[in-house]
Structures are given as structure tokens and as C-alpha cells.
Amino acid sequence: MTKPILKVENLTTQFFTYAGIVQAVRGISFEIYPGEAVGLVGESGCGKSVTGLSIMRLIPNPPGKIVSGSVYLDKENLLEFSEKEMRSVRGNEISMIFQDPMTSLNPVFSIGYQIMETLLLHQKITKKQAKEKAIKLLDMVHIKSPEEVINRYPHQLSGGMRQRVMAAIAISCEPQIIIADEPTTSLDVTIQAQILNLLTDLKTKLNSSIVLITHNLAVVAGLCSRVLVMYAGLIMEEGTDMQIYNDPMHPYTWGLMKAVPKINEEEKKRLMTIPGLPPDLLSPPEGCPFALRCDYAMHICFRKKPPFFEPQKGHKVACWLMDPRASRVKRSM
């Protein structure tokens, strides 16, 4: 098996607020392999964005802090890097696409300037070469007449175009990993389809790995070959796309799958709901965080956090139902 390009181990990120310590990410571990697209899915507040920002070391401090864990890029632990060393990683080896392309582009600089900025910072090239490359990059993200667009400002572009510019900046130094944090959430479906096509396209062209952070299970299905399901700062289930979508094993994943209407469904089924609300991360429960909302919760679920069971190769499930001593539960999918 190939070696992982990114290895996150026991990552714990907390926010120190007046109300107390918010345990946003509570010791998660996962690996990203070269050239693969991984979906990190979960509802708001589950810690998926904080995970992305922690890898990039972009957690605002204060109030946030990466308390423990390690993030290995090849053999080096990014969490031990100095701020200066980190700057040579960001944009160069790992880059990020953010949700809101309006606020993540600088309104007072032209599109061209913002793309060239990354290039000039990380590569030894002249301004002229950088400009040529910027035009090439815009062409790569399918922007028509890039020579013109390069002189425009963010407000002159539509949402979809801005997200393309963000993608152009992200791929400018051919990073090994692109972290896309809800890249299509603020876009219309037709534009979303364009951007997803673009990401698939870029993945094959550059052979970069993509970490797609989203709440939308449907968006993940088309792009990613592996999926991580997060809940209350923990990974609940991990597996290949087929394992997660066709044979999910965690009750939370069942709930998520049945809560969204599928457009290709013939007859109308009632949507399944997950009762209640996610736990407060100021004082997360001792046992499984989903136990309170779970139909199948057992005594142990409230007392002890479940370890990862691996019922199939590559399919990890943090649920006590997987324990051989637990009674078999029939799932109604």
C-alpha cells in the first residue's frame, strides 16, 4: 500500500472562551493518500472546518489552540513548524479553498495580483512570468478571456467566477493537498456542478489530494472515494464511498443518509429524523456523543467512548454495536 501523504494523529483543538473550553476537535486521527479525494462530512459545529484550519495552522489564537496531536506531511510534523516554516507550506504544499469567495478574496487588489502574490512568494520567477502563469491558471479553471479577467476586481465577478479564481490561487503552486472547505455551499446548483467538475478535473490533472469539507452528502458522492463522518468533534465512521453510502454501520450515518431527500426517489417516503440536538461541546458527554439521540443506545454507550471497530478492511466504525457482545441491529435503509 502506498504511504499516506498526510497523517493526522490524535488532533485536539480547543477554544478558550469566557463560557469555558469548547472542545471543537477531540483527538481525531486519519490519513490522506496521494491523489485521492476524501470527504469530511458532518453538521455545523461538528469540528470539520476546525480540522481543516488546524491542518493549515490557521486557528485564530487566542481563543483557539491546538492542544495536542500531530499532523505529519510526509515525515515532518507541521505542528512543530515555526510560523515562517509554516508559511512556506501554506499555498505551496497544502492550499485551501474557502466557503465564501466574496470575503476570502481581497476587494482592493486585482484578480491577477492576488494570483501572482502566491506565485511570487513561493517560486523564484519574475513578475512577467508570474503574470503569464496567472493567465494560464485562469484558463485552467475555465475562465473565458483570462487576459481580461486578470485586471478585474473581485466585485466585478460572479460567485461562481470568484470560486474559480480561488481554485486558481489554490492550485497555483501545484500543492500536494487541496483542502476545500464548503467550496460550493453558497453557490447555485448549476454553478455547484461546474465547480465540482472543475475539482474532479484538477485532481486528475495535478494528481493532488483533495480534502472536501462539507455538510452535503450528495456533493461528496460524486467526487470522493473515501468519506469521514464527523460528529461532536470525533470521527464516527470512516470508509470508502461504497462502504459509507451502501453499507453504513453507524446509527448517526444512517440518520444522516435518511434525513436528506434523494431527487431520484420514485415514491415519496417520509424523511427520517434524528431527534434532539448535537451535544454542547463545552461539556461533551463522557461516552458516545451520539448516545442521547441514538435509538440503539446501550448502557455502555453512555459511560464509555466506543473504540474503532473495523468490520471490513478500511471501514472503521466508532460504535459499541460493532462489539461482538452487542445484539445485532437490523438497519432499515
Place this chain on the structure above:
Amino acid sequence: MNVKTTDEPILQIKRLKKYFPIKRGGFLKKETVFVKAIDDISFNVRKGETLGLVGETGSGKTTVGRTIIRLYKPTSGQIIFNGMDITNVNENKMQKVRKEIQMIFQDPYASLDPRLTVEEIITEPMEIHNLYTPEKRREKARELLNIIGLNPEHLNRFPHEFSGGQRQRIGLARALAVEPQFIICDEPVSALDVSIQAQIINTFEDLQEQFGLTYLFISHDIAMVKHISDDIAVMYLGRIMETAPSNDIYKHPLHPYTQALMTAVPIPDPQAEKKRVRIILEGDISSNINLPKGCRFRPRCKYAKKICEEIEPKLEEKETNHFVACHLY
């Protein structure tokens, strides 16, 4: 105009237009142009059913909802509710109409007054419409909280003490307080998480069954609209391009825009998703100030013919209950 229905419609929209003037032309603002937010649309909503209104940002779907309830004054056309023309009735009469037509807004944070308790929020509409005695109103508020799935003990709390889903339930209770027949839901679940969305959608469906409500469900989430609606109308740049029963419009879309829209919606199933042929629309929605001549979808349409450049197609019934505005048919 030409929308036939089997049952008596509760709401009829006839050739409705809403133009917003903008002053342009430098300092002197001499030139006035119009944003054609709604540009000649007609549709009917049958009693006890749900009509889904979908479209991209800027297609005018929210303006339709707001114009029906007269938050905007229509430029021309007719709005007929329960057989009564309410297009130009005065404010006094309109208030009576609003007892029957209520609205639920997208943002559950901004649409509740932060200084009022839940009880005040829910009883206010009853006060405005002079319904019941004060004691009866309070009783009714408790009852409503029960119906929408909140604890009646929450009556004395303030909106900030609730989560997004709970606030949307309060908004729903407020709308139900005056026992309306018709509710306009403008992106009611867009701001909520998936597991909470399902809870609210199920509540909508239960209430419809229980009280025989009629919904106009406005959303950009096509999968959700298909789930909840009996019929769907697809809007593009202020026009309705296609209307049909919701299963029909997904399985058998006629308009090239609807076809692209339906294939753009991702399916949470990797096998289906990877096999799918997606129609990718080039470019973005045009501006509704300078509309293209002829069909407004023409600049993005790959089937565009000569006639599409010249004549704007009319919404016509091409198959049973399936209306489309396109020269291809």
C-alpha cells in the same frame, strides 16, 4: 392565463409583473431602468396542495412570495385569492387577507423580534387580527407550541435561547396562530442542518394533513422541493419556464434549463452519481435589467435556434398538466 386545473384553485396568479426602478446615469440620476424581478408570470395553487417554486439566485422566486402577500406592490397583473381579486385592495382589506395568507421566512435569527418572549411573538398576530380574549390567546399559544413540537414551558423564553430549528418552529407557530389557509414558505429550512431540516419538513407535512393547509414552498434546494411539493414551477430570470407535477418534472423535464437544473442536483449515492451524465450549463444567469431579446435563457441554451432570438416563448401546455415555455416543443 392558460393553466388548467381540476380543482378550484385557492390562489391564482395572472400575468403578474413586478419591476423595481433603479436610478442610473451618474450624479443627476436622469435615467431610470427597471429590474424585471417578475416578468409576466401566471400560475395556480390548488387547495390543500403544495406548489414548489425553484430557481437560481436572482430568478425572482422570493419576490413572487413577497408580492403575493403585498410586501411589494405589483406592477401589473392579478392576484386572486379564494375568488377575490386582492391585487389592488386597500391596506385595511389586505390585513384581513393576511389572516388567511401567512409567511415563514428564511432566516430564523432575523425574523423573530429578540425583545419579545415566545408568548408575545405567538399572540401578537392574534391581537392584530382581534382574535380571542387575552386568556384564550395564551391558551392558544400553549396549544400551538404543543402542535409544532416545543415544550409549552418555553413560552416565557426569548428567541436567543433557542436553536435555529426551534426558532423556525416558533416562526411556524406564529404563522399558524391566526389559522391561515395558505402559507408562503420562503426557504424555510435553508439555514438549518440536514437532520434538523428533516424534522421541520416532517412537521410541515403533518400540519398540512391536520389542517388542510396550502403551501407555496420557495427554495433553491430542488431535492427538498421535489420531496414536499405536488407541483413544481421552475423560474428563470423572472419567468416561469416550466411547471409540472413534481415527479414528472424530474423524470421528464422538457425545458433545456430544467434539464440542466435537474441533472445538476447531486444524488447521495456514489454509484448513481458516477454513472450520471450531467448537463453543465455554461456561464451565469444574465442580468434582469438588460434581458436578452427573445428567450431569456437563449445565451446559455445549446439548442437555441433562430426563432429563440426573436420571439419570447409562451408558457403552454405541451403534455397533460405539463407546461413549458420553449420553442423546441
